[in-house]
Amino acid sequence: xxxxxxxxxxLRTKYIALASIISVMLGVATMIVVNSVMAGxxxxxxxxxxxxxxxxxxxxxxxxxxEDANRQMATVTEVAGQYIQAMTPTIEIPGMVTFTDPYSxxxxxxxxxxxxxxxxxxxxxxxxxxxxDSYNPIVEDxxxxxxxxxxxxxxxxxxxxEQAREHRELVKHREALFLRDLTTDIQxxxxxxxxxxxxxxxxxxxTSTATxxxxxxxxxxxxxxxxxxxxxxxxxxxxxxxxxxxxSARIFLGEGLVSFQAQNPETGKLQKIMMVEPGDDxxxxxxxxxxxxxxxxxSATVVDSFRSGMNEYDTSIVLMNINELQKSRGMxxxxxxxxxxxxxxxxxxxPKAIAALQRAFPPGQVTIRTWEEKQSLLLSAVEVxxxxxxxLLFLIITVAGFGILAIFYMIVVEKTRDIGILxxxxxxxxxxxxxxxxxxxGLGIVxxxxxxxxxxxxxxYINQIEDGLSWLxxxxxxxxxxxxxxxxxxxxxxxMVAAVAMGAISIAVLASILPARRAARLHPVRALRFE
Amino acid sequence: xxETLKMTTPLISAEAITKSYFKGEHKIPVLQGAGLKAHRGExxxxxxxxxxxxxxxxxxxxxxxxxxxxxxxxxxxxxxxxNQKARDQLRNHVFGFIFQFYHLLPELSxxxxxxxxxxxxxxxxxxxxxxxxxxxxxxxxxxxxGLEHRIKHRPSELSGGEMQRGAIARALxxxxxxxxxxxxxxxxxxxxxxxIMDLLKSLNENQQLTIVMVTHDxxxxxxxxxxxxxxxxxxxxVAREDAA
Numbered sequence: 001x002x003x004x005x006x007x008x009x010x011l012r013t014k015y016i017a018l019a020s021i022i023s024v025m026l027g028v029a030t031m032i033v034v035n036s037v038m039a040g041x042x043x044x045x046x047x048x049x050x051x052x053x054x055x056x057x058x059x060x061x062x063x064x065x066x067e068d069a070n071r072q073m074a075t076v077t078e079v080a081g082q083y084i085q086a087m088t089p090t091i092e093i094p095g096m097v098t099f100t101d102p103y104s105x106x107x108x109x110x111x112x113x114x115x116x117x118x119x120x121x122x123x124x125x126x127x128x129x130x131x132x133d134s135y136n137p138i139v140e141d142x143x144x145x146x147x148x149x150x151x152x153x154x155x156x157x158x159x160x161x162e163q164a165r166e167h168r169e170l171v172k173h174r175e176a177l178f179l180r181d182l183t184t185d186i187q188x189x190x191x192x193x194x195x196x197x198x199x200x201x202x203x204x205x206x207t208s209t210a211t212x213x214x215x216x217x218x219x220x221x222x223x224x225x226x227x228x229x230x231x232x233x234x235x236x237x238x239x240x241x242x243x244x245x246x247x248s249a250r251i252f253l254g255e256g257l258v259s260f261q262a263q264n265p266e267t268g269k270l271q272k273i274m275m276v277e278p279g280d281d282x283x284x285x286x287x288x289x290x291x292x293x294x295x296x297x298x299s300a301t302v303v304d305s306f307r308s309g310m311n312e313y314d315t316s317i318v319l320m321n322i323n324e325l326q327k328s329r330g331m332x333x334x335x336x337x338x339x340x341x342x343x344x345x346x347x348x349x350x351p352k353a354i355a356a357l358q359r360a361f362p363p364g365q366v367t368i369r370t371w372e373e374k375q376s377l378l379l380s381a382v383e384v385x386x387x388x389x390x391x392l393l394f395l396i397i398t399v400a401g402f403g404i405l406a407i408f409y410m411i412v413v414e415k416t417r418d419i420g421i422l423x424x425x426x427x428x429x430x431x432x433x434x435x436x437x438x439x440x441x442g443l444g445i446v447x448x449x450x451x452x453x454x455x456x457x458x459x460x461y462i463n464q465i466e467d468g469l470s471w472l473x474x475x476x477x478x479x480x481x482x483x484x485x486x487x488x489x490x491x492x493x494x495x496m497v498a499a500v501a502m503g504a505i506s507i508a509v510l511a512s513i514l515p516a517r518r519a520a521r522l523h524p525v526r527a528l529r530f531e
Numbered sequence: 532x533x534e535t536l537k538m539t540t541p542l543i544s545a546e547a548i549t550k551s552y553f554k555g556e557h558k559i560p561v562l563q564g565a566g567l568k569a570h571r572g573e574x575x576x577x578x579x580x581x582x583x584x585x586x587x588x589x590x591x592x593x594x595x596x597x598x599x600x601x602x603x604x605x606x607x608x609x610x611x612x613x614n615q616k617a618r619d620q621l622r623n624h625v626f627g628f629i630f631q632f633y634h635l636l637p638e639l640s641x642x643x644x645x646x647x648x649x650x651x652x653x654x655x656x657x658x659x660x661x662x663x664x665x666x667x668x669x670x671x672x673x674x675x676x677g678l679e680h681r682i683k684h685r686p687s688e689l690s691g692g693e694m695q696r697g698a699i700a701r702a703l704x705x706x707x708x709x710x711x712x713x714x715x716x717x718x719x720x721x722x723x724x725x726x727i728m729d730l731l732k733s734l735n736e737n738q739q740l741t742i743v744m745v746t747h748d749x750x751x752x753x754x755x756x757x758x759x760x761x762x763x764x765x766x767x768x769v770a771r772e773d774a775a
Contacts, residue, residue: 001650001651001653001654001655001657001658002647002650002651004655005639005643005650006636006638006639009638009639010638013638417634418634418636418637420634421634421636422636422647422651423595423619423622424593424595424622424628425622425623425628425647425648425651425701426619426620426621426622426623426624426648426651426652427619427623427651428615428616428619429615431651523596524590524595524596525587525590525595525596528595528630528634
């Protein structure tokens with residue numbers, strides 16, 4: 001009983017020991033925060049990666065693909081159907097996209113990964129609607145800037161939205177008139193010399209400059225932006241037949257490919273400027289499936305914008321209607337495809353499914369991998385980072401342990417005479433030792449508990465804390481443009497919290513062993529005489 | 532009468548105690564064949580110069596230290612060669628110690644200090660079961676030494692005399708048979724010291740408490756029944772005997 005009493009009294013009165021409690025507390029809190037944030041990142045990243053990649057992907061080694069998609073899919077169903085929830089055929093090949101920036105008139109070409117898909121099939125193996133602009137509202141700083149253009153009930157197709165069609169009409173008319181104007185100028189420039197060479201030195205109107213009579217004849221047509229070209233009666237009379245229907249090749253275009261961030265001069269905020277919108281046309285360049293491949297150019301209409309939130313996809317993906325891609329590449333004859341995306345009923349069946357599939361397909365013809373294997377580089381990097389951080393932080397707590405050891409040693413030295421007294425009263429050596437061991441345990445428990453509370457509070461309010469820090473330092477601490485997420489993702493695992501707390505308590509107890517042993521071994525008489 | 536007293540077995544007896552200390556390479560002999568006997572109810576004082584080894588003799592008798600040569604007997608039974616646990620038990624049940632510098636535990640109140648030997652005696656469960664008796668025993672002895680109005684105070688709030696009386700209360704709460712006192716008045720002024728001596732004498736008379744007291748002060752030593760002198764590591768003279 002004297003042990004308990006003394007232990008409690010020491011905890012309450014020895015303020016220097018609080019210094020060692022603080023180090024335990026900070027170590028525990030830090031570990032909890034760091035582990036929660038890393039787990040949050042990992043979970044979010046895995047979710048996003050997994051959402052975009054299917055559970056299992058069968059890919060042909062050759063860009064020419066494998067023949068007879070239906071037979072291939074039948075084979076898959078035959079050997080692994082019991083594991084499979086959905087699958088869809090795709091054609092995945094590298095290529096380039098060329099588009100024109102309407103502001104500068106410049107033409108840009110970027111490398112892309114062209115994925116020919118069947119949208120309905122693709123949405124069964126992964127969330128496609130979540131990534132398409134027309135199905136989602138545009139939200140900035142929590143404020144809805146534009147509602148979703150399509151409802152979630154509407155099945156995904158290659159049809160343009162109302163807005164896209166209007167935009168396309170406008171653009172096509174403008175282009176047609178510009179072209180017609182160009183040729184008219186050439187024709188009317190020198191009527192005597194029709195056969196003469198066109199006068200290219202004459203100024204060509206680049207924008208819709210209006211003459212005074214044209215201004216008077218302005219009429220506004222609902223739905224179309226006031227445009228002097230359109231309202232010029234002279235022009236209207238000569239309006240040619242404009243084909244505004246979308247091209248047969250349709251694509252969902254990765255947003256990052258055709259947008260950039262510019263600072264709004266009025267608000268100073270960064271906003272996204274889109275150079276290509278749904279309704280516009282772009283040119284895809286790729287190669288045919290021939291042996292050897294031949295270059296092929298595909299003009300395609302942009303149906304929608306693709307935004308997954310993962311930078312590497314948004315700046316490289318072009319989803320295209322698979323039939324058109326087949327035709328362009330000459331794959332339609334054999335109904336060839338390059339890959340099959342599979343969604344499993346239960347992801348734990350992956351190894352079995354893959355084993356079954358590998359037996360069914362000729363080795364060397366295809367690779368069969370899970371999404372984790374495909375992204376192993378990124379995933380293992382995150383894992384390694386987490387492991388290293390944990391080691392480092394645990395080392396820090398161990399350092400805290402040495403602090404406890406030193407402080408305890410000092411306390412034992414200070415208490416030498418008291419220990420002598422206790423022994424003279426009949427206290428056993430083990431009893432004296434257990435006073436200090438329980439003191440260490442008590443300190444560890446107090447420090448751990450405080451650390452857990454502080455750590456969990458920090459995690460709970462981490463975004464507010466980040467806001468505060470950003471305000472304090474004047475710099476954005478967590479920039480969503482650098483990281484993938486808008487809010488710091490966290491994921492608290494009770495097991496992790498318990499493990500960290502236990503670890504810290506163990507270190508505190510271990511640290512108190514040496515001083516406790518010294519206390520136990522003190523010779524009563526020498527202890528009593530200690531100055 | 533005196534002969535009868537001498538014939539009974541002494542309560543505690545130290546025989547031919549030899550003890551040396553080592554200071555680095557040097558061996559410093561402190562006790563060289565010292566012996567002391569105390570009968571039940573006796574109040575003995577041991578007098579000697581500083582460094583004469585009188586404290587050491589006390590420590591050996593109370594099993595705080597072990598002799599190099601010699602024996603300590605309790606009621607005729609040898610106790611200096613017992614194992615650690617038995618020695619701890621004896622120190623808790625049989626012996627009571629008081630020292631020159633009181634040595635109360637600073638973190639505990641006076642009452643808690645006095646209860647400490649009983650807390651050592653019982654486990655946590657045992658303490659909980661007997662807590663009333665333990666507290667009552669402590670209060671009783673505290674009243675005997677006249678400190679009942681100071682029980683909640685910390686040692687730092689007590690005077691020298693009060694602390695020594697508290698230490699005496701602590702030494703006696705477990706009802707030991709022998710009180711070993713090492714210079715109990717050494718740090719107190721004359722009047723406080725004489726108050727302590729009065730207390731010791733009354734405890735000795737009223738409760739038959741055997742007291743072996745070490746001091747360098749002749750006038751303090753004279754207040755015991757019997758005085759022995761320790762010099763050159765040996766008990767040299769028997770100063771006087773109390774008339775029967």
